[in-house]
Amino acid sequence: MLTDTHAHLDYPDYAADLETVLERAREAGVRRILTIGTGMESNRRAIALAEKYPAIHAVVGLHPTNVEEEPGDWLGELRRLATHPKVAAIGETGLDYHRLPSEKLPSSPALSALQAELAEDTEAMIVDGSYRAAQAEAFSAQLDLACELGLNVVIHQRDAWDDTVRLLRPYTGKLRAVFHCFGNLPEQAREIFEMGHLVSFTGIVTFKNAPLVREVAASVPEDRFLVETDCPYLAPVPHRGKRAEPAHTRLVAEKIAEIRGVSLDQIAAATEKSVAAFFKLS
Ligand SMILES: [Zn+2]
Known part of the structure:
Protein backbone atom coordinates (compact mmCIF):
# COMPACT_ATOMS: atom_id res chain seq x y z
CA MET A 1 0.00 0.00 0.00
CA LEU A 2 1.06 3.56 -0.81
CA THR A 3 -0.15 7.02 0.20
CA ASP A 4 -0.18 9.99 -2.14
CA THR A 5 0.81 12.56 0.50
CA HIS A 6 0.20 15.62 -1.69
CA ALA A 7 -2.68 15.87 -4.17
CA HIS A 8 -4.99 18.72 -5.16
CA LEU A 9 -8.19 16.77 -5.74
CA ARG A 24 -7.25 3.88 -10.77
CA ALA A 25 -5.42 4.92 -7.60
CA ARG A 26 -6.88 1.96 -5.71
CA GLU A 27 -5.90 -0.44 -8.51
CA ALA A 28 -2.33 0.93 -8.43
CA GLY A 29 -2.10 0.23 -4.68
CA VAL A 30 -2.47 3.88 -3.70
CA ARG A 31 -5.00 3.34 -0.93
CA ARG A 32 -4.77 6.69 0.83
CA ILE A 33 -4.65 10.24 -0.53
CA LEU A 34 -3.99 13.48 1.28
CA THR A 35 -5.67 16.33 -0.53
CA ILE A 36 -4.06 19.67 0.22
CA GLY A 37 -5.95 22.95 0.60
CA THR A 38 -4.36 26.18 -0.64
CA GLY A 39 -6.85 28.74 0.76
CA MET A 40 -10.05 28.72 2.80
CA GLU A 41 -12.37 27.80 -0.11
CA SER A 42 -9.98 25.07 -1.19
CA ASN A 43 -9.71 23.83 2.42
CA ARG A 44 -13.49 23.53 2.67
CA ARG A 45 -13.59 21.56 -0.58
CA ALA A 46 -10.75 19.31 0.65
CA ILE A 47 -12.65 18.53 3.85
CA ALA A 48 -15.85 17.82 1.90
CA LEU A 49 -13.92 15.26 -0.21
CA ALA A 50 -12.48 13.69 2.95
CA GLU A 51 -15.97 13.40 4.40
CA LYS A 52 -17.25 11.72 1.25
CA TYR A 53 -14.40 9.26 0.54
CA PRO A 54 -12.82 7.09 3.27
CA ALA A 55 -9.48 6.96 1.38
CA ILE A 56 -9.11 10.74 1.39
CA HIS A 57 -7.78 12.88 4.26
CA ALA A 58 -7.47 16.66 4.17
CA VAL A 59 -4.57 18.98 4.93
CA VAL A 60 -5.64 22.60 5.46
CA GLY A 61 -3.62 25.77 5.15
CA LEU A 62 -2.91 28.97 3.28
CA HIS A 63 -0.47 28.69 0.37
CA PRO A 64 2.20 31.45 0.42
CA THR A 65 1.23 32.79 -3.00
CA ASN A 66 -2.38 33.26 -1.80
CA VAL A 67 -1.61 35.34 1.31
CA GLU A 68 -2.73 38.63 -0.20
CA GLU A 69 -5.97 37.18 -1.57
CA GLU A 70 -7.46 35.88 1.68
CA PRO A 71 -9.77 38.45 3.24
CA GLY A 72 -10.81 38.72 6.88
CA ASP A 73 -10.01 36.40 9.75
CA TRP A 74 -8.60 33.50 7.73
CA LEU A 75 -6.60 32.28 10.70
CA GLY A 76 -9.74 31.93 12.83
CA GLU A 77 -11.40 30.04 9.99
CA LEU A 78 -8.33 27.83 9.53
CA ARG A 79 -8.29 27.02 13.26
CA ARG A 80 -11.95 25.98 13.04
CA LEU A 81 -11.37 23.82 9.92
CA ALA A 82 -8.23 22.22 11.34
CA THR A 83 -10.11 20.63 14.22
CA HIS A 84 -12.15 18.50 11.76
CA PRO A 85 -11.52 14.79 12.50
CA LYS A 86 -10.29 14.10 8.94
CA VAL A 87 -7.70 16.90 8.92
CA ALA A 88 -4.29 15.25 9.02
CA ALA A 89 -1.90 18.25 9.09
CA ILE A 90 -1.54 22.00 8.46
CA SER A 108 6.87 55.30 -15.58
CA PRO A 109 7.17 56.89 -19.07
CA ALA A 110 6.96 60.52 -17.77
CA LEU A 111 10.31 60.29 -15.96
CA SER A 112 13.85 60.29 -17.31
CA ALA A 113 15.42 56.86 -17.70
CA LEU A 114 17.49 57.27 -14.54
CA GLN A 115 14.61 58.67 -12.48
CA ALA A 116 12.35 55.91 -13.72
CA GLU A 117 14.89 53.28 -12.79
CA LEU A 118 15.29 54.71 -9.28
CA ALA A 119 11.53 54.98 -8.80
CA GLU A 120 11.05 51.42 -10.00
CA ASP A 121 13.80 50.10 -7.73
CA THR A 122 12.25 51.82 -4.71
CA GLU A 123 8.76 50.70 -5.55
CA ALA A 124 10.00 47.15 -6.20
CA MET A 125 11.68 47.10 -2.80
CA ILE A 126 8.48 48.24 -1.14
CA VAL A 127 6.02 45.90 -2.87
CA ASP A 128 8.34 42.88 -2.69
CA GLY A 129 9.19 43.62 0.93
CA SER A 130 5.57 43.78 1.98
CA TYR A 131 4.75 40.61 0.01
CA ARG A 132 7.59 38.73 1.70
CA ALA A 133 6.51 40.08 5.09
CA ARG A 166 15.15 30.65 9.62
CA LEU A 167 11.42 30.91 10.41
CA LEU A 168 11.09 27.17 11.00
CA ARG A 169 14.14 26.74 13.25
CA PRO A 170 12.51 28.02 16.50
CA TYR A 171 9.91 25.23 16.18
CA THR A 172 12.51 22.46 16.28
CA GLY A 173 11.28 19.75 18.63
CA LYS A 174 7.78 21.26 18.77
CA LEU A 175 6.54 20.07 15.38
CA ARG A 176 7.73 18.22 12.30
CA ALA A 177 7.54 19.48 8.75
CA VAL A 178 7.69 17.79 5.37
CA PHE A 179 9.32 19.79 2.58
CA HIS A 180 7.02 18.74 -0.23
CA CYS A 181 8.31 18.41 -3.82
CA PHE A 182 11.88 18.55 -2.58
CA GLY A 183 14.21 19.94 -5.23
CA ASN A 184 17.13 21.28 -3.21
CA LEU A 185 20.64 20.03 -2.57
CA PRO A 186 21.66 16.99 -0.50
CA GLU A 187 23.30 19.27 2.10
CA GLN A 188 20.07 21.27 2.41
CA ALA A 189 18.17 18.02 3.00
CA GLU A 194 18.92 17.71 11.74
CA MET A 195 15.84 19.71 12.78
CA GLY A 196 13.70 16.53 12.65
CA HIS A 197 11.97 17.21 9.35
CA LEU A 198 11.24 15.14 6.21
CA VAL A 199 11.32 15.55 2.45
CA SER A 200 8.85 14.32 -0.11
CA PHE A 201 9.40 13.32 -3.74
CA THR A 202 7.15 13.86 -6.77
CA GLY A 203 7.26 12.67 -10.38
CA ILE A 204 10.33 14.89 -10.81
CA VAL A 205 12.45 11.86 -9.73
CA THR A 206 11.58 10.35 -13.12
CA PHE A 207 12.59 13.44 -15.14
CA LYS A 208 15.76 13.18 -17.19
CA ASN A 209 16.96 16.63 -16.08
CA ALA A 210 16.71 15.97 -12.33
CA PRO A 211 19.90 14.10 -11.34
CA LEU A 212 20.23 16.06 -8.06
CA VAL A 213 16.76 15.02 -6.90
CA ARG A 214 17.72 11.39 -7.62
CA GLU A 215 20.93 11.92 -5.67
CA VAL A 216 18.90 13.02 -2.63
CA ALA A 217 16.45 10.13 -3.15
CA ALA A 218 19.37 7.69 -3.21
CA SER A 219 20.86 8.85 0.09
CA VAL A 220 17.99 10.04 2.29
CA PRO A 221 17.48 7.93 5.43
CA GLU A 222 14.64 5.43 5.10
CA ASP A 223 12.52 7.14 7.77
CA ARG A 224 12.85 10.66 6.35
CA PHE A 225 10.94 10.66 3.08
CA LEU A 226 7.44 10.44 1.68
CA VAL A 227 6.05 10.01 -1.83
CA GLU A 228 3.50 12.25 -3.52
CA THR A 229 2.27 13.40 -6.90
CA ASP A 230 1.42 17.12 -6.36
CA CYS A 231 -1.24 16.31 -8.94
CA PRO A 232 -2.54 17.74 -11.24
CA TYR A 233 1.07 18.97 -11.73
CA LEU A 234 4.32 17.09 -12.35
CA ALA A 235 3.07 13.86 -13.91
CA PRO A 236 5.93 11.32 -13.92
CA VAL A 237 7.37 9.74 -17.05
CA PRO A 238 5.69 8.33 -19.21
CA HIS A 239 2.78 10.69 -18.49
CA ARG A 240 4.91 13.83 -18.38
CA GLY A 241 3.04 16.96 -19.49
CA LYS A 242 -0.38 15.40 -18.95
CA ARG A 243 -2.64 15.71 -15.91
CA ALA A 244 -1.12 13.83 -12.99
CA GLU A 245 -3.29 11.77 -10.65
CA PRO A 246 -2.79 9.84 -7.38
CA ALA A 247 -2.25 6.48 -9.18
CA HIS A 248 1.08 7.93 -10.38
CA THR A 249 2.42 7.74 -6.81
CA ARG A 250 3.29 4.15 -7.70
CA LEU A 251 5.60 5.32 -10.52
CA VAL A 252 7.33 7.71 -8.10
CA ALA A 253 7.79 4.91 -5.54
CA GLU A 254 9.00 2.46 -8.22
CA LYS A 255 11.61 4.96 -9.42
CA ILE A 256 12.87 5.53 -5.87
CA ALA A 257 13.04 1.76 -5.33
CA GLU A 258 15.13 1.46 -8.51
CA ILE A 259 17.44 4.32 -7.44
CA ARG A 260 17.96 2.81 -3.99
CA GLY A 261 18.27 -0.78 -5.27
CA VAL A 262 15.45 -2.07 -3.10
CA SER A 263 11.98 -3.50 -3.79
CA LEU A 264 8.79 -1.48 -4.21
CA ASP A 265 7.46 -3.30 -1.13
CA GLN A 266 10.34 -1.94 0.95
CA ILE A 267 9.64 1.63 -0.20
CA ALA A 268 5.93 1.15 0.50
CA ALA A 269 6.60 -0.22 4.00
CA ALA A 270 9.07 2.54 4.88
CA THR A 271 6.92 5.41 3.60
CA GLU A 272 3.73 4.03 5.17
CA LYS A 273 5.48 3.89 8.53
CA SER A 274 6.52 7.54 8.11
CA VAL A 275 3.01 8.55 7.00
CA ALA A 276 1.50 6.94 10.11
CA ALA A 277 4.01 8.72 12.35
CA PHE A 278 3.74 12.12 10.65
CA PHE A 279 0.03 12.64 9.90
CA LYS A 280 -2.96 12.52 12.22
CA LEU A 281 -5.02 9.80 10.59
CA SER A 282 -8.34 9.15 12.26
ZN1 LIG B 1 0.71 21.59 -3.64
Whole structure:
Protein backbone atom coordinates (compact mmCIF):
# COMPACT_ATOMS: atom_id res chain seq x y z
CA MET A 1 0.00 0.00 0.00
CA LEU A 2 1.06 3.56 -0.81
CA THR A 3 -0.15 7.02 0.20
CA ASP A 4 -0.18 9.99 -2.14
CA THR A 5 0.81 12.56 0.50
CA HIS A 6 0.20 15.62 -1.69
CA ALA A 7 -2.68 15.87 -4.17
CA HIS A 8 -4.99 18.72 -5.16
CA LEU A 9 -8.19 16.77 -5.74
CA ASP A 10 -10.33 19.83 -5.10
CA TYR A 11 -9.05 21.43 -8.33
CA PRO A 12 -11.48 21.62 -11.27
CA ASP A 13 -9.17 19.23 -13.18
CA TYR A 14 -10.94 16.31 -11.41
CA ALA A 15 -14.51 17.61 -11.38
CA ALA A 16 -15.59 15.39 -14.27
CA ASP A 17 -14.01 12.03 -13.39
CA LEU A 18 -12.93 11.90 -9.74
CA GLU A 19 -14.55 8.50 -9.19
CA THR A 20 -12.48 6.88 -11.96
CA VAL A 21 -9.35 8.71 -10.79
CA LEU A 22 -9.86 7.22 -7.32
CA GLU A 23 -10.53 3.78 -8.79
CA ARG A 24 -7.25 3.88 -10.77
CA ALA A 25 -5.42 4.92 -7.60
CA ARG A 26 -6.88 1.96 -5.71
CA GLU A 27 -5.90 -0.44 -8.51
CA ALA A 28 -2.33 0.93 -8.43
CA GLY A 29 -2.10 0.23 -4.68
CA VAL A 30 -2.47 3.88 -3.70
CA ARG A 31 -5.00 3.34 -0.93
CA ARG A 32 -4.77 6.69 0.83
CA ILE A 33 -4.65 10.24 -0.53
CA LEU A 34 -3.99 13.48 1.28
CA THR A 35 -5.67 16.33 -0.53
CA ILE A 36 -4.06 19.67 0.22
CA GLY A 37 -5.95 22.95 0.60
CA THR A 38 -4.36 26.18 -0.64
CA GLY A 39 -6.85 28.74 0.76
CA MET A 40 -10.05 28.72 2.80
CA GLU A 41 -12.37 27.80 -0.11
CA SER A 42 -9.98 25.07 -1.19
CA ASN A 43 -9.71 23.83 2.42
CA ARG A 44 -13.49 23.53 2.67
CA ARG A 45 -13.59 21.56 -0.58
CA ALA A 46 -10.75 19.31 0.65
CA ILE A 47 -12.65 18.53 3.85
CA ALA A 48 -15.85 17.82 1.90
CA LEU A 49 -13.92 15.26 -0.21
CA ALA A 50 -12.48 13.69 2.95
CA GLU A 51 -15.97 13.40 4.40
CA LYS A 52 -17.25 11.72 1.25
CA TYR A 53 -14.40 9.26 0.54
CA PRO A 54 -12.82 7.09 3.27
CA ALA A 55 -9.48 6.96 1.38
CA ILE A 56 -9.11 10.74 1.39
CA HIS A 57 -7.78 12.88 4.26
CA ALA A 58 -7.47 16.66 4.17
CA VAL A 59 -4.57 18.98 4.93
CA VAL A 60 -5.64 22.60 5.46
CA GLY A 61 -3.62 25.77 5.15
CA LEU A 62 -2.91 28.97 3.28
CA HIS A 63 -0.47 28.69 0.37
CA PRO A 64 2.20 31.45 0.42
CA THR A 65 1.23 32.79 -3.00
CA ASN A 66 -2.38 33.26 -1.80
CA VAL A 67 -1.61 35.34 1.31
CA GLU A 68 -2.73 38.63 -0.20
CA GLU A 69 -5.97 37.18 -1.57
CA GLU A 70 -7.46 35.88 1.68
CA PRO A 71 -9.77 38.45 3.24
CA GLY A 72 -10.81 38.72 6.88
CA ASP A 73 -10.01 36.40 9.75
CA TRP A 74 -8.60 33.50 7.73
CA LEU A 75 -6.60 32.28 10.70
CA GLY A 76 -9.74 31.93 12.83
CA GLU A 77 -11.40 30.04 9.99
CA LEU A 78 -8.33 27.83 9.53
CA ARG A 79 -8.29 27.02 13.26
CA ARG A 80 -11.95 25.98 13.04
CA LEU A 81 -11.37 23.82 9.92
CA ALA A 82 -8.23 22.22 11.34
CA THR A 83 -10.11 20.63 14.22
CA HIS A 84 -12.15 18.50 11.76
CA PRO A 85 -11.52 14.79 12.50
CA LYS A 86 -10.29 14.10 8.94
CA VAL A 87 -7.70 16.90 8.92
CA ALA A 88 -4.29 15.25 9.02
CA ALA A 89 -1.90 18.25 9.09
CA ILE A 90 -1.54 22.00 8.46
CA GLY A 91 -0.46 23.12 4.98
CA GLU A 92 0.52 23.84 2.49
CA THR A 93 2.29 26.81 3.99
CA GLY A 94 5.78 28.24 3.62
CA LEU A 95 7.48 30.85 1.43
CA ASP A 96 7.56 31.34 -2.33
CA TYR A 97 9.64 34.14 -3.86
CA HIS A 98 9.56 32.73 -7.38
CA ARG A 99 7.28 35.45 -8.74
CA LEU A 100 7.53 38.71 -6.86
CA PRO A 101 4.94 41.47 -7.35
CA SER A 102 7.56 43.93 -8.69
CA GLU A 103 7.62 41.93 -11.95
CA LYS A 104 4.13 43.24 -12.63
CA LEU A 105 4.81 46.93 -11.89
CA PRO A 106 4.09 49.32 -14.76
CA SER A 107 7.00 51.50 -15.94
CA SER A 108 6.87 55.30 -15.58
CA PRO A 109 7.17 56.89 -19.07
CA ALA A 110 6.96 60.52 -17.77
CA LEU A 111 10.31 60.29 -15.96
CA SER A 112 13.85 60.29 -17.31
CA ALA A 113 15.42 56.86 -17.70
CA LEU A 114 17.49 57.27 -14.54
CA GLN A 115 14.61 58.67 -12.48
CA ALA A 116 12.35 55.91 -13.72
CA GLU A 117 14.89 53.28 -12.79
CA LEU A 118 15.29 54.71 -9.28
CA ALA A 119 11.53 54.98 -8.80
CA GLU A 120 11.05 51.42 -10.00
CA ASP A 121 13.80 50.10 -7.73
CA THR A 122 12.25 51.82 -4.71
CA GLU A 123 8.76 50.70 -5.55
CA ALA A 124 10.00 47.15 -6.20
CA MET A 125 11.68 47.10 -2.80
CA ILE A 126 8.48 48.24 -1.14
CA VAL A 127 6.02 45.90 -2.87
CA ASP A 128 8.34 42.88 -2.69
CA GLY A 129 9.19 43.62 0.93
CA SER A 130 5.57 43.78 1.98
CA TYR A 131 4.75 40.61 0.01
CA ARG A 132 7.59 38.73 1.70
CA ALA A 133 6.51 40.08 5.09
CA ALA A 134 2.91 38.95 4.50
CA GLN A 135 4.12 35.46 3.58
CA ALA A 136 6.36 35.29 6.66
CA GLU A 137 3.55 36.39 8.95
CA ALA A 138 1.12 33.81 7.52
CA PHE A 139 3.77 31.06 7.69
CA SER A 140 4.64 31.79 11.34
CA ALA A 141 0.96 32.01 12.27
CA GLN A 142 0.36 28.55 10.74
CA LEU A 143 3.39 27.11 12.55
CA ASP A 144 1.96 28.46 15.82
CA LEU A 145 -1.46 27.00 14.98
CA ALA A 146 0.08 23.60 14.24
CA CYS A 147 1.83 23.62 17.64
CA GLU A 148 -1.39 24.66 19.34
CA LEU A 149 -3.33 21.79 17.73
CA GLY A 150 -0.56 19.19 17.91
CA LEU A 151 -0.38 18.81 14.12
CA ASN A 152 2.58 18.61 11.75
CA VAL A 153 3.11 20.86 8.74
CA VAL A 154 3.33 20.46 4.95
CA ILE A 155 5.78 23.04 3.58
CA HIS A 156 5.90 24.67 0.17
CA GLN A 157 9.26 26.36 -0.40
CA ARG A 158 10.37 27.97 -3.65
CA ASP A 159 13.38 30.27 -4.07
CA ALA A 160 13.16 31.11 -0.36
CA TRP A 161 15.26 28.44 1.37
CA ASP A 162 17.14 30.60 3.89
CA ASP A 163 14.08 32.50 5.14
CA THR A 164 12.03 29.29 5.34
CA VAL A 165 14.65 27.53 7.46
CA ARG A 166 15.15 30.65 9.62
CA LEU A 167 11.42 30.91 10.41
CA LEU A 168 11.09 27.17 11.00
CA ARG A 169 14.14 26.74 13.25
CA PRO A 170 12.51 28.02 16.50
CA TYR A 171 9.91 25.23 16.18
CA THR A 172 12.51 22.46 16.28
CA GLY A 173 11.28 19.75 18.63
CA LYS A 174 7.78 21.26 18.77
CA LEU A 175 6.54 20.07 15.38
CA ARG A 176 7.73 18.22 12.30
CA ALA A 177 7.54 19.48 8.75
CA VAL A 178 7.69 17.79 5.37
CA PHE A 179 9.32 19.79 2.58
CA HIS A 180 7.02 18.74 -0.23
CA CYS A 181 8.31 18.41 -3.82
CA PHE A 182 11.88 18.55 -2.58
CA GLY A 183 14.21 19.94 -5.23
CA ASN A 184 17.13 21.28 -3.21
CA LEU A 185 20.64 20.03 -2.57
CA PRO A 186 21.66 16.99 -0.50
CA GLU A 187 23.30 19.27 2.10
CA GLN A 188 20.07 21.27 2.41
CA ALA A 189 18.17 18.02 3.00
CA ARG A 190 20.64 17.19 5.79
CA GLU A 191 20.11 20.66 7.29
CA ILE A 192 16.38 20.00 7.78
CA PHE A 193 16.87 16.35 8.84
CA GLU A 194 18.92 17.71 11.74
CA MET A 195 15.84 19.71 12.78
CA GLY A 196 13.70 16.53 12.65
CA HIS A 197 11.97 17.21 9.35
CA LEU A 198 11.24 15.14 6.21
CA VAL A 199 11.32 15.55 2.45
CA SER A 200 8.85 14.32 -0.11
CA PHE A 201 9.40 13.32 -3.74
CA THR A 202 7.15 13.86 -6.77
CA GLY A 203 7.26 12.67 -10.38
CA ILE A 204 10.33 14.89 -10.81
CA VAL A 205 12.45 11.86 -9.73
CA THR A 206 11.58 10.35 -13.12
CA PHE A 207 12.59 13.44 -15.14
CA LYS A 208 15.76 13.18 -17.19
CA ASN A 209 16.96 16.63 -16.08
CA ALA A 210 16.71 15.97 -12.33
CA PRO A 211 19.90 14.10 -11.34
CA LEU A 212 20.23 16.06 -8.06
CA VAL A 213 16.76 15.02 -6.90
CA ARG A 214 17.72 11.39 -7.62
CA GLU A 215 20.93 11.92 -5.67
CA VAL A 216 18.90 13.02 -2.63
CA ALA A 217 16.45 10.13 -3.15
CA ALA A 218 19.37 7.69 -3.21
CA SER A 219 20.86 8.85 0.09
CA VAL A 220 17.99 10.04 2.29
CA PRO A 221 17.48 7.93 5.43
CA GLU A 222 14.64 5.43 5.10
CA ASP A 223 12.52 7.14 7.77
CA ARG A 224 12.85 10.66 6.35
CA PHE A 225 10.94 10.66 3.08
CA LEU A 226 7.44 10.44 1.68
CA VAL A 227 6.05 10.01 -1.83
CA GLU A 228 3.50 12.25 -3.52
CA THR A 229 2.27 13.40 -6.90
CA ASP A 230 1.42 17.12 -6.36
CA CYS A 231 -1.24 16.31 -8.94
CA PRO A 232 -2.54 17.74 -11.24
CA TYR A 233 1.07 18.97 -11.73
CA LEU A 234 4.32 17.09 -12.35
CA ALA A 235 3.07 13.86 -13.91
CA PRO A 236 5.93 11.32 -13.92
CA VAL A 237 7.37 9.74 -17.05
CA PRO A 238 5.69 8.33 -19.21
CA HIS A 239 2.78 10.69 -18.49
CA ARG A 240 4.91 13.83 -18.38
CA GLY A 241 3.04 16.96 -19.49
CA LYS A 242 -0.38 15.40 -18.95
CA ARG A 243 -2.64 15.71 -15.91
CA ALA A 244 -1.12 13.83 -12.99
CA GLU A 245 -3.29 11.77 -10.65
CA PRO A 246 -2.79 9.84 -7.38
CA ALA A 247 -2.25 6.48 -9.18
CA HIS A 248 1.08 7.93 -10.38
CA THR A 249 2.42 7.74 -6.81
CA ARG A 250 3.29 4.15 -7.70
CA LEU A 251 5.60 5.32 -10.52
CA VAL A 252 7.33 7.71 -8.10
CA ALA A 253 7.79 4.91 -5.54
CA GLU A 254 9.00 2.46 -8.22
CA LYS A 255 11.61 4.96 -9.42
CA ILE A 256 12.87 5.53 -5.87
CA ALA A 257 13.04 1.76 -5.33
CA GLU A 258 15.13 1.46 -8.51
CA ILE A 259 17.44 4.32 -7.44
CA ARG A 260 17.96 2.81 -3.99
CA GLY A 261 18.27 -0.78 -5.27
CA VAL A 262 15.45 -2.07 -3.10
CA SER A 263 11.98 -3.50 -3.79
CA LEU A 264 8.79 -1.48 -4.21
CA ASP A 265 7.46 -3.30 -1.13
CA GLN A 266 10.34 -1.94 0.95
CA ILE A 267 9.64 1.63 -0.20
CA ALA A 268 5.93 1.15 0.50
CA ALA A 269 6.60 -0.22 4.00
CA ALA A 270 9.07 2.54 4.88
CA THR A 271 6.92 5.41 3.60
CA GLU A 272 3.73 4.03 5.17
CA LYS A 273 5.48 3.89 8.53
CA SER A 274 6.52 7.54 8.11
CA VAL A 275 3.01 8.55 7.00
CA ALA A 276 1.50 6.94 10.11
CA ALA A 277 4.01 8.72 12.35
CA PHE A 278 3.74 12.12 10.65
CA PHE A 279 0.03 12.64 9.90
CA LYS A 280 -2.96 12.52 12.22
CA LEU A 281 -5.02 9.80 10.59
CA SER A 282 -8.34 9.15 12.26
ZN1 LIG B 1 0.71 21.59 -3.64
